[in-house]
Amino acid sequence: MKNFKIIAFLSGISIVISCGSSKSQLPEIKPDLITEHVKYDTDDPAIWINPEDASQSIVFGTDKESDGAIYAFDLNGKIIASKTIRGIQRPNNVDLRYNFPVTDSTTTDIIAFTERERKMLRIYSVPDMKPLDGGGFPVFADDNNPNIDFQSPMGVSLYKSAIDSSFYAIVGRKSGPLENYLYQYKITTKSDSLVGFDLVRKFGQFSGKKEIEAIAVDDAMGFIYYSDEGDGIKKYFAEPDKGNEQVSSFGFADFQNDIEGIAIATYEDGTGFLIVSDQQRGQFNIYDRKTNAFIKALNLTTTETDGCDVVTVPLNSTFKNGLFVAMNDDGTFYFYDLAKLK
Template identity: 80%
Template structure:
């Protein structure tokens, strides 16, 4: 998801120092640690990816959703103090991987709802729930990658939603645990049905894969119309999110900026088009920040996390702890770390 940005990036002395430390081949970040403001309660198994829902009536009552990745998994809901909200959590999910959220999906001609989507890998399904009432809209799940004859290529992993700035249509862009060198991602259009459920229609296959490691993190910049994904062993890749604009790769960047795996991507976006991409350098324990417009590396931060996969950001004020917005990162001890977005500036 996308929300805010970093205005007036500058190549400061601190950034120059970061580049020196980065280039020395250190396996762990040597940068000063930026501590989280809040750490969530522990989940049962393995945290993986967060999504943030902003409560339109009271931002202080916003919810952070996070996947707990196991056969007996869960989409946990947390409040802004990091406490689990049992009545908003979704249990008994068979290995949920990634989760994403969008606002204002038209259930019918007169009603809209916010939605979360997540992959349920062991059932080979994409799931859609309404927020905040947490009702399933998918009739139990939508099978993905069924067109691929290779069963090993049918297990979903990454997902990002996209709300078109062209016509307001909703899409899910889904990746998989293992896949081919071409057309690694499938894009499905999500439309309402008369029974208050949704339908899914495959509209395109796209996305090159290096064959090194895997592709998990996917993030879409709705306003600018771009989708980014982490080809973990090679680079961050960029395509048009709008199906009609074709499947040509627009850019590949960051190949020299990571120790090993290129992981979670969060897009912070401002209305004026400025912003940043925050990307996890997993083994080094750092986050690389790229300019939203140019995709140039502008900052490197040590946020005191370990082995971060997924991350997410919103830029509106939520409460006294998160006056500048909220950045959330998964940590490998079964928690999520919360930061006031001002700490990343």
């Protein structure tokens, strides 16, 4: 949730009451590059690694408005018009996974995003950017609460099971109950090469203080993390049959106000770290992947960051150690070589 300014006029004098950020006092770490501007309002990125040529990888990012889009950027931050999905009714968050079986003999990488105003979850193939969802799948359809925000999806993360390679989508919403805030859908293959969705569980505690938007899944370790914005980072098992009990909650004291985007840097030896946006302070908090212990905070010079994403493999001469991408509130995304975060 972004902050704002209130302008009051008293006897001809304007007074600005700032509800905005208190900028980090940490040393500044500048991005390697900044993308071109989207039309409206950036929110959340997802990085696709091109398996044939990593230098041709794509960063997808949401442009959150009624006539919004999923923008595609190359590694120079330039918009790839042919890979951009337009005409989306307020796309909020985006995620992707590799090698989804669209038929018995064919796989494709997939991108998922929420289309809030249509109350839909969307799935497209990557990199050919073809819809696989028949126009969208309605989420939270069984929730008859009169508050429209209870059916309005925001956060989404995909999960590919390390146990049986099943694919899932974990979806959050603009507002919801104190229990079962999130729904988990299994993504299945249909005979007509489109995907199907089966609701497999409802889970996730909500403090009721603000909202839940950022969701990230550590596939290899089998954990879901989400930001209960005013109450901490919550951790659950990703496998539906492991139960709905919260594993842990951490980080509340490390943030000034809203706890926002989560990115998980993973390495094959099991090491890695979580990167979480401390939105109003204008910095990022780093946590150990295994223990979730706080490591440090970094000032990456973004403002009011919602979403972020990370990959740990070399992509090109600029991003030799991997890539971290963070949304900035001027309608751009910031790109960093991952070494800058270590």
